[in-house]
Amino acid sequence: xxxxIERHAALRRLIATEAVESQSHMLDVLAERGLDVHQxxxxxxxxxxxxxxxxxxxxxxxxxxxxxxxGPIGKQPAGGMAGGATWPDVHGFTACxxxxxxxxxxxxxxxxxxxxLDAQEDxxxxxxxxxxxxxxxxxxxxxxxxxxxxxxxxxxxxGERDAx
Numbered sequence: 001x002x003x004x005i006e007r008h009a010a011l012r013r014l015i016a017t018e019a020v021e022s023q024s025h026m027l028d029v030l031a032e033r034g035l036d037v038h039q040x041x042x043x044x045x046x047x048x049x050x051x052x053x054x055x056x057x058x059x060x061x062x063x064x065x066x067x068x069x070x071g072p073i074g075k076q077p078a079g080g081m082a083g084g085a086t087w088p089d090v091h092g093f094t095a096c097x098x099x100x101x102x103x104x105x106x107x108x109x110x111x112x113x114x115x116x117l118d119a120q121e122d123x124x125x126x127x128x129x130x131x132x133x134x135x136x137x138x139x140x141x142x143x144x145x146x147x148x149x150x151x152x153x154x155x156x157x158x159g160e161r162d163a164x
Contacts, residue, residue, distance in 0.1 A: 008048070010033055011045055011049060012049065100145075109133065123148070126139055
């Protein structure tokens with residue numbers, strides 16, 4: 001596994017499992033896990049992953065559109081949409097069996113969301129199929145489905161999960 005992929009995976013796990021309030025804390029945790037990372041590399045990785053500080057903590061996702069009160073959906077991730085286009089509104093998502101997730105988006109926004117999900121490097125998503133307001137997310141198995149659900153939850157807030 002390349003150093004970059006390993007760092008990105010470690011950062012995603014860290015953000016998903018701990019309340020992280022500073023880059024200094026991230027550097028310390030990465031060092032404890034055997035990853036010697038320089039500040040400039042960490043900053044670049046955070047931009048590439050779309051990890052932003054919101055409400056005093058680093059989270060996987062985007063900067064808010066207008067203010068912290070507008071919610072977690074923001075605009076233009078690193079390497080993302082050109083021209084300052086806003087991220088699609090996501091109304092919810094549901095796990096369907098061991099490999100699939102349906103994501104409900106605003107009218108006309110599913111294709112953009114599908115492209116954004118497909119473009120995520122190291123993501124647990126095998127691919128997407130987008131209609132007008134719904135995206136079908138395909139994963140390779142149950143562990144990848146759980147990871148994809150965690151990614152969606154970090155980006156857009158809670159979703160519905162099946163009982164299986």
